[in-house]
Amino acid sequence: MNILQICNKVPFPPIDGGSIAMNNLTQGLLDLGCNIKILAISTSKHPFEPKNISKNYLDSTKIEAVQVDTSLNWIKAFIHLIFNKSYNLSRFYSVEFEKIIIETLLKQKFDIIQLESIYVAMYINTIKKYSSAKIVIRTHNIENEIWQQKSKLEKNIFKKKYLSILSNQLKKEEITYIQKADAIASITEHDLNWIKNYTKQINVRSFPFAININEYNIVVNQVEKKSLFFIGALDWFPNEDGLIWFLENVWNQFLKKHPDYKLYIAGRGMSNEFKQKQIKNVEILGEVSDVKQFILSKKIMIVPLMLGGGMRVKIIEGMALGKLIISTSIGAEGILCRDKKNILIANTADEFLNALTYCIDNEQLIDEIAKNAKKLVVENYDNLAVTNRLLQFYKSL
Numbered sequence: 001m002n003i004l005q006i007c008n009k010v011p012f013p014p015i016d017g018g019s020i021a022m023n024n025l026t027q028g029l030l031d032l033g034c035n036i037k038i039l040a041i042s043t044s045k046h047p048f049e050p051k052n053i054s055k056n057y058l059d060s061t062k063i064e065a066v067q068v069d070t071s072l073n074w075i076k077a078f079i080h081l082i083f084n085k086s087y088n089l090s091r092f093y094s095v096e097f098e099k100i101i102i103e104t105l106l107k108q109k110f111d112i113i114q115l116e117s118i119y120v121a122m123y124i125n126t127i128k129k130y131s132s133a134k135i136v137i138r139t140h141n142i143e144n145e146i147w148q149q150k151s152k153l154e155k156n157i158f159k160k161k162y163l164s165i166l167s168n169q170l171k172k173e174e175i176t177y178i179q180k181a182d183a184i185a186s187i188t189e190h191d192l193n194w195i196k197n198y199t200k201q202i203n204v205r206s207f208p209f210a211i212n213i214n215e216y217n218i219v220v221n222q223v224e225k226k227s228l229f230f231i232g233a234l235d236w237f238p239n240e241d242g243l244i245w246f247l248e249n250v251w252n253q254f255l256k257k258h259p260d261y262k263l264y265i266a267g268r269g270m271s272n273e274f275k276q277k278q279i280k281n282v283e284i285l286g287e288v289s290d291v292k293q294f295i296l297s298k299k300i301m302i303v304p305l306m307l308g309g310g311m312r313v314k315i316i317e318g319m320a321l322g323k324l325i326i327s328t329s330i331g332a333e334g335i336l337c338r339d340k341k342n343i344l345i346a347n348t349a350d351e352f353l354n355a356l357t358y359c360i361d362n363e364q365l366i367d368e369i370a371k372n373a374k375k376l377v378v379e380n381y382d383n384l385a386v387t388n389r390l391l392q393f394y395k396s397l
Contacts, residue, residue: 001111002037004114006113016313024209025138032391038062040065043067081165086169220296223299227262228298230243231267234269234274238306241307250352254353258360266285320378327344328346
């Protein structure tokens with residue numbers, strides 16, 4: 001099967017949740033014998049740097065990318081506000097990128113054109129003009145829900161109103177593009193249900209984020225027992241918001257009873273302001289060179305996410321590495337987990353404090369929860385199995 005994968009960011013190297021999700025699916029499709037062509041938007045956060053990409057990846061994906069400035073432009077944002085158009089989506093439109101899509105479609109015939117996220121869905125009309133391939137949008141999140149959640153939490157009345165408008169504009173265009181596609185491959189059941197409730201799209205299936213299990217069978221030499229850790233891209237605002245909430249509402253209270261514990265914070269895209277924070281017993285590391293070894297070296301993973309959607313890649317990775325994870329319900333969304341079975345769920349400051357105390361008082365039970373978490377991933381999130389189901393869906397189209 002010939003598949004054109006159009007990405008809103010460069011998927012390799014896989015350095016954050018979105019790029020990991022794209023890359024894992026690419027690798028799964030290649031392993032199943034598909035011919036893949038990748039077109040990607042290169043941004044300042046995810047630049048296309050061929051010198052840092054293996055020859056094997058370049059040859060197997062025939063990747064091409066176009067640099068697009070997706071940074072915030074207040075004048076354009078205001079114009080879109082006036083004309084009631086989604087500025088969030090428009091930042092990913094580029095005449096040059098549209099041109100390379102057309103050139104690719106004129107050169108090669110595809111069976112499936114897979115759009116990675118709603119952010120590249122505005123190219124659907126152009127694609128339909130130059131190709132008869134089936135168009136599938138892979139929804140990583142229902143994007144308008146994130147902005148809607150942020151609006152509800154915002155206290156400033158003017159920001160609250162503006163965020164609400166952004167959410168409504170995004171929702172309107174998300175519905176429009178979802179209905180234009182031939183099919184939708186959602187990452188979570190929640191997103192699938194939203195699509196069924198708000199659109200007329202009937203060709204919707206759910207295929208979760210998955211990993212290559214063998215890559216996570218790693219032995220660790222030493223674990224720092226009295227340690228908590230957070231890892232995630234901090235240039236994605238829900239991650240930063242959730243982490244700041246945890247530091248302000250949970251951490252100091254926890255330290256009063258457990259002053260010998262440390263919290264390690266790792267992730268790319270930290271602002272200088274965040275890097276310079278001085279917080280008791282907190283070590284801010286920034287981007288780490290070996291994510292798996294970092295996760296393995298610490299004891300308890302926290303995911304204090306108050307905004308968001310889709311699946312948290314780092315939770316699946318943490319589970320695969322046998323970590324005990326404390327997450328909000330939003331953080332654990334889309335994962336087939338159960339509280340106190342293979343994860344601990346905490347949605348308030350008191351619940352986080354209780355969960356942490358539970359971990360300290362029940363170490364043997366906690367090890368059992370971590371083992372169950374690894375088993376959950378092995379049984380449900382194997383990349384080749386999930387990708388094979390997706391490929392069968394594509395063949396049915």
